[in-house]
């Protein structure tokens with residue numbers, strides 16, 4: 001799917017070419033690092049043995065779904081994504097890994113989900129910032145909660161733009177933030193971040209979740225860290241893929257971008273490079289129609 005630039009500028013398309021093979025490789029590698037830093041695939045305190053049906057929104061090449069299906073073989077884990085190529089890739093991965101409890105479907109999150117209500121114990125969504133806007137987030141969260149079972153869990157995990165001691169790398173992140181703002185993708189007020197992290201809990205609350213919890217994580221990708229090589233290679237790909245979005249948004253020129261990109265690569269692989277990526281996960285429960293069950297014997301419980 002090569003994103004239509006007009007679409008991008010109206011704030012209603014995905015900002016990267018999701019079907020670029022390098023993006024698939026980047027997402028699979030990042031998936032492993034993120035699951036590791038978050039201590040596994042499930043929200044803290046959620047008991048996997050109680051989960052029978054799990055849904056992952058905008059699953060990409062399926063990293064989270066595949067690992068969840070492997071860890072919890074009794075659960076049926078479904079991933080949905082708009083990209084047919086990525087869904088085919090994810091299905092092939094499930095097949096070669098022998099994961100018969102993982103399945104994948106092509107679906108557009110911006111349309112009502114063609115899925116029955118009250119049907120999943122856990123609905124997971126990670127890194128939707130590049131495709132949703134302040135206008136579309138509430139609708140998607142509402143739809144995600146509709147397909148969640150009463151007492152089930154809806155979980156959102158998002159990333160802020162990384163921070164680092166690299167001047168060019170930092171400037172590229174600032175250009176990205178500015179492009180998000182210019183195309184109506186950042187939450188107000190305008191600031192030095194995308195504004196999504198402080199909104200996760202209120203998006204869940206406004207959709208009707210209760211017992212909302214949050215955990216913050218930091219992925220250190222400084223030189224010498226375990227994640228350094230993999231995450232820097234990931235940013236090398238991501239920054240190149242984000243170039244058309246920045247140019248179309250009018251926040252940079254080809255010459256400025258290319259110069260910053262060349263310098264950022266040198267910075268990232270310098271022995272003094274320090275970089276941090278902040279991640280926030282927020283999750284809450286769907287209200288049970290029987291008020292007596294709220295917070296007690298719901299289908300899914302955690303030991304908070």
Ligand SMILES: C[S@@+](CC[C@H](N)C(=O)[O-])C[C@H]1O[C@@H](n2cnc3c(N)ncnc32)[C@H](O)[C@@H]1O
Nearest residue numbers: 014018058059060081082083108109126127131
């Ligand atoms: C940054 S990737 C995140 C993938 C995965 N959740 C992860 O954390 O690794 C965003 C994904 O959103 C998908 N996407 C973009 N627009 C979409 C839409 N309207 N409906 C469903 N998926 C969409 C893209 O194909 C891409 O796979």
